Amino acid sequence: MGFRNYLLKRLGYALLVLFIILSLNFLLFRIMPGDAVSMIMDPKFDLATKEELRSQFGIDQPIGTQYIKYLKSLLSFDMGRSFNTRRLVWDELKERLPNTLTLFFASFITTAAVGISLGVFAAARRGTFAENFVTGAGLFAYAVPGFFIQLMLLMIFGYYWPILPIRGTMSAPPPPGAMAQFLDRLWHLILPAGSLMVISFGSWALYTRNTMLEALGQDYIMTARAKGLDKKTVLYKHALRSVLPPILTLIFMSLPGAVTGAVITETIFSWFGVGKYLIDAVMQQDYPAAQGAFYLIALSVIVSNLLADLAYGLVDPRIRVGGGAK
Amino acid sequence: MSKIRGGNGNNVAQEPPKKLKKVTFWQQYRRKPLGMLGLCIVVVYVLAAIAAPIITQYDPTKDLFLADNLAAPLWMKNLSEKYKDAPVTISKTVDLDGWNVTEGADFSITKTTYDEEDFMLIDMPAASSSGEQDPMMEILKDIYTPEELAEMFGASAAAKTSFSMDFTFPYNYSPPNTFNFTFDYAVEGSSPEATTVARLLIISPSGKEYDIWGMDAYGDWPISYITVDGRDVPVKMRLGLGFFDDPSKIILSEKGDYKVKFMVETDSSTGAKIYITPVKINIPGLLHGILGTDHMGSDLWSQLIYGARISLLIGLTAAFISVFLGTTVGIISGYVGGAVDEVLMRFVDVLLAIPSLPILIVLSALLGTSVWNVVILVAMFSWMGTARLVRSQTLTLKERAFVEAAKASGATDGYVMVTHILPNVMPLVFSALVLRIPSAILTEASLSFLGLGDPRVPTWGRMLQNARGFGAFTVMAWWWLLPPGLALTFLSLAFVFIGNTVNEILNPRYRERS
């Protein structure tokens, strides 16, 4: 199986998942109680106005027609209007997407950086405190409810010692000057991104440590050492480089988790992002909004899965070059 | 992405004698300190869950207003200056024996029942016969004839009888946020145009009088259900306070013995029967129990203890359903193979690609927020891993001699799956089950925390949500936040310990995977 075939297969598969999620999305939101009109209904509307609204939201048509229309519109990111704000859902999501991405990348990069380097560190120094710390943190990440840690951090640094902002993505209004604004953003990022890091770096570190240890036990590492390569070269060029495929896969495979983990984080820190939008929409039974947000999240998960496959293929020469039958 | 490793099939013992294995399993398990620690923690939780009604005397959903909202734990008294003098709920009913009758003449006071309730009956004599006389009336009596007076003031206006009783209660705390008195009150046998005036007064240790309640009854008065509460606008009004003033902060600002005085005065010419139930006095405490109270005055300690029930129930049930599903699908997929396998595994892949928390959020909002919905949803979106694991194991088992032999001897597929494959995947299934429990518990907690749990069921996630939503931060009520979070942490940690230990013993090859 060549790389191209591999890629095509993965792509086709992603499209299938997308299609299924879209259909699911459609069905789910049709079985919600009540209908769109009663949702946005101002008691002052008369029946004619209601009918007018029904056709505006397209819920007077047969379900099949609705489905086709829905598929077409979602593929072009036309998610309709929010019942609540009556604005285009995609417009609202677009406003929030940069915030979500900022939080996501900030936390993801710090988590991955801290996690992987701690993992490498622990693997390089077996039996030291670092290793115990990493093992403990991994277990902690698995067992502690993340939102609890976030609540505690919020309570400690937001309320008890109010040294960090408790909410939002920036000061209102932010200080003048590009640099000051950047720092202001960073300042607001500390709690949400930092807490995400605290919650999840452990599992990264643990995974890295395990794969590194496995790699360090390999014969080729012995070869590398025997060749008289210095420690760093052995550790990074040989051991780390050879575990990069699984770690990279892990990076991309945990993208979906990080995307969805943002839902709770955004809620706790009132981060003006897509995850919070989903929760708000669900709570207010704003179907188009919830549908749009869910679609966007699902899409990002599919894309990151695809990226994971792609990355795996690129990094692992066995797939890239296309021998890989073993 | 089915990158499954471990396919050479040498890792499963060939149907070892079951009884022997059980013994060895436990012997091995006993030696693992973390496993034992986990087991001990779980046992403690299970005991707490079973014995919840014994450990705590309150029902977390029904017993509300046990103390004031957001009352602090009792032990905060020793930790914080703020709570040093804070009151603990004072709740008592003062019946006839508790009252001290101080004033009046010719009345009788007895216990009676009315409409199946205990009442005190104060039988007031006719106004004309005795009682203090209005000095103005004394003068008017001399000027007018009784007939003329009756014409002017009504039959009984000339004279009044009065009665008063009081009781004392000590109050040695800082002021509470409110207080209330509850009783039923009625007047019977009064002459139609007479007025019967009742009042309730609080007299502070320093002698200040606060007139907190009063009622002018004209003629007979049907039973009225009276509650006098420090937060009520009429009470503030009577005391001449503003909307945002707290009567309790003013009245109960002193320490010492407070006197509560009940007074009646009637000008009925026929006398009057005053009915009053024993008075319930309630001062909601600012300190309560082991963990204080929530925003509804409900006991947090009992919520925590009962939470163990729910969490264990949810975790076990969801994990069981999930693992059952996963095992069934895995065995069928692996054993039957071919198109069935392909379809089932693609289905698993699709499910794995759906972001689980968002879909759970959406679905639980759609299906309503009952505990069972949450259980089923959590199970529905978590069985895929088990299915894959079991499938790969089944694939290797399928090739083994004993399966071949069974098939050759004419056993049906179902029979082979149940009697040959299933027992051999049980070690995997068992550890998957144990490791599924904490993730089910945490998922439920997350949903509850987001407000998508069952609002009538006290779970730890819900406690955390309430803490966040109803003021734990503003009053720094860490005793509200910390316990449920730690309870969750320890429980899931315990299951992880157990799961890892079980895995180490039963499935050494799969140790790092699930």
Added chain:
Amino acid sequence: MRRTLAIIAMVVMMVSMIGVAAMAYEKTGPRVDEIIMPIIKEQQARLIAFERGDSVVIPGLTAAAEIAKVKGLPNAAVNMNYGYHMFYMCFNMRKDPFNAQVVRQAVAHIVDRDNIIRTLFAGNMLPLSSFVPQASPFYKSDVPVYPYNPTKAKQLLDAAGYVVGKDGKRIDPTTGKTMREVKFYTPTYEVAATSAEIGRIIVEAMNAIGIPAKHEPMDFNVMLDKLDVADFDMFALAWSLSRNPDFLYDFFHSSQDVEAGYNRPGTHDAQLDKALEKLYTPVDLKTAKAAADASQLILARLMPYVPLYSRPYIDGFRKDVVKGWVSMNGFGAANYNNIWTTLNIERVSGTGGTIRWMLTEEPKNLNPVTASQAYEWEVLGRVAPMGGLRQIDPVTGEDIPWMAKSWEIGQWQVSPGKFGTLITWNLRDDIKWSDGVPFTSADVKFTLEYLRDNKAPRYLSATQNIVKVETPDKYTAKVYFSNTSYWNIDKADYCGLPQHIWKDVKDYKAFEPWKEAHPTVAGMTKLVGLGPFVLKEYKVGEYVRMIKNVNYFALPTK
């Protein structure tokens, strides 16, 4: 009668206790240069922001813990005013048992408002037993009320023949059978915990006096669907009412008992209809007042609803930072409808500078034609209000001239024998839009006709009866209505759409004026208005920033 009077006296006393204290205020302003509104949705974060001084106005306090916290801050002042909110319990009068007046009255007697307010709201609501909120100038205080008294309720039922059967349930005298179990719909605990709890409490009390009842919390939309087709026994919801009592017509006139109509209880009462018809189309204020009084009296007897409580406006101010807010019944001190606070509020240190004013929700699309939520109006009301030809005096509650120097209410002949209201506005000649373009009668005409022609839902009922608007000169506008009603004066008071901006708007629903640059004035957006402030910046999800409108006509003279 003496008894009733005594209770009424108490109610009146309460009004005086909470009534507006006379406050000094000017009819000029604004006095601050800038208002920054951070958008903070979470209650606790708002409290912290207020405590830290990140925001010095915390409007619309509702939760007990919140009020207690603000009240407890030494540098905070709390201000309370009556609002137009009404939480009520509605009976279905179309079928048994609530077709019987005595049953409705009996249920009215078991509603323990004080206890509900105390336990569910920690005393922060105002008991309400009238059909017109106390804040309204049309409120009538001396109507019969039904004080909490289960005994009285039992007596009423016993007397009417609803005797208690063996199972403790009462027997319907008309059928001779046990009364059927009625269902009480409320929103769910998740959506509105207090409403659901009220349902539980009332149902318990009903069962205690022998009326079989069951509490059914349900999804809001499902409930509305059921109410539309009158498929209910009783339910509890809230209204946000208004100053003018003409809503009573919509709520209780028999003509409104249609599917999805407003007459949810199904009131069909000839006398009431007559009174309501008078109330709906009064020629002048005097008849309006009389008809309102009559309607309230009849309704108090009829009891189609049991009003429970009204939410007051409670606003917090950091008195160490700001001063000059103006108390106003009906809207509260920090509400956008209260222009006096917007104009008069200033820093303790003096005129000018910035104040920070909490916004509790996203102001959404900031389009004055489609804006439907209070949060949008919190911004729009100060930047681009739709009306304002008149204002309400905060002390007397009466209409006073504002952008119109004066007005006349007259009549014209629509067709032979049929008369309609004619409102003539005499505008001030010194008013400019925030982009400097003069404000004239043409803008009034444009606004009214634009709203009417586009059938904008929010303004539909206001503008549907407008026949034409004439502008004899730049500062006179004549608004012709097809019907006669004193209330038309309010319906004619819309002037907030600048013709020079809005005439080019194609789809008003999709128009987001603050996102489009002003065609001529650099640095401005198309959100041009007549308010004392101009929108400077709206960072979605974060904050709104408004600066003083330098073209405002009521700027204080130096």
Added chain:
Amino acid sequence: MAMLEVKDLTMYYKTLRGYVKAVDSVSFELEKGKALGLAGESGCGKSSMATTVLRLLPSNGNIMGGSVKMDGKELVSLSEEDFRKEIRWKRMSMVFQGAMNALNPVHRIGDQIMEAILAHENVSKQAAKDRMLNLLDMVGINPKRYNEYPHEFSGGMKQRVVIAMALACNPDIIIADEPTTALDVMVQAQVLTAMEGLRKKMGLGMILITHDLAVIAQTCDDVAIMYGGKIVEYGSAKDIYLKPRHPYTMGLVKAFPNIAAEKQKVRSIPGSPPNLLSPPEGCRFNPRCPMATDKCRTEEPPLVKSQKGEQKVACHRESEIEEGVDIWQ
């Protein structure tokens, strides 16, 4: 003076349960250009021996004593950095057990060879590349394939690559640790022949570690037989293969019959290798030895010159064994 002189070398692994005595007072010598075979069952310490000499021990492996001298220069006391720079690969390279895994799967084979050159010699990349191509050619791999990844080569080819890599820096000694395991017999022979050819051509010394005595007999000059971390018999390959003097060697010879020799009964030695955490008292072979006496169980036999042969033997009863008698019968 021998090029490599190992004297009383002792290396223990430190574990939670105590020391694993993997290499216990081992001494041998290697002359320039000669080949020494190190034989024994798996777990006898041969590979540990190799890693000890090259100082590639895991963190828990400790050299407890003894010396390793190369051209008279002590290596044990050499600093890690000097050892890495001066000795590894430059003087002494290694061909590892399981060639399959000795190459890093994520690097091109050419790079892996060049890396070794560049790590030790201050030459240009181009020079290193030229030498690498040359080496590939030398071991019989098409130099054009230098840009491929290990998984694209067959097992035998990979082993050749490994050999080429071992020769990259013109070392004096190659330590070959089971270089032909996991290869099929035909390929084994090819690889061995190739290696032997190259060694002879370049005049390298070699330590060949294997459990296959036959291979040693074909390629080595001297042999040391290890058992339980100790050398039990040491001498010329010919002597030992044809006339083993230690009961263990005798068993070993029987277990790996010469393909070319006449039909013989193949027998493995009963019992299992000793647990080196707590090796048996006395002679470490005593629990499995058919001739063990009480002395064998209490007293450790020294490695001394055989009384009946040329080699050195560590056995109390060596003198009692008659030549040609099969004690394992």
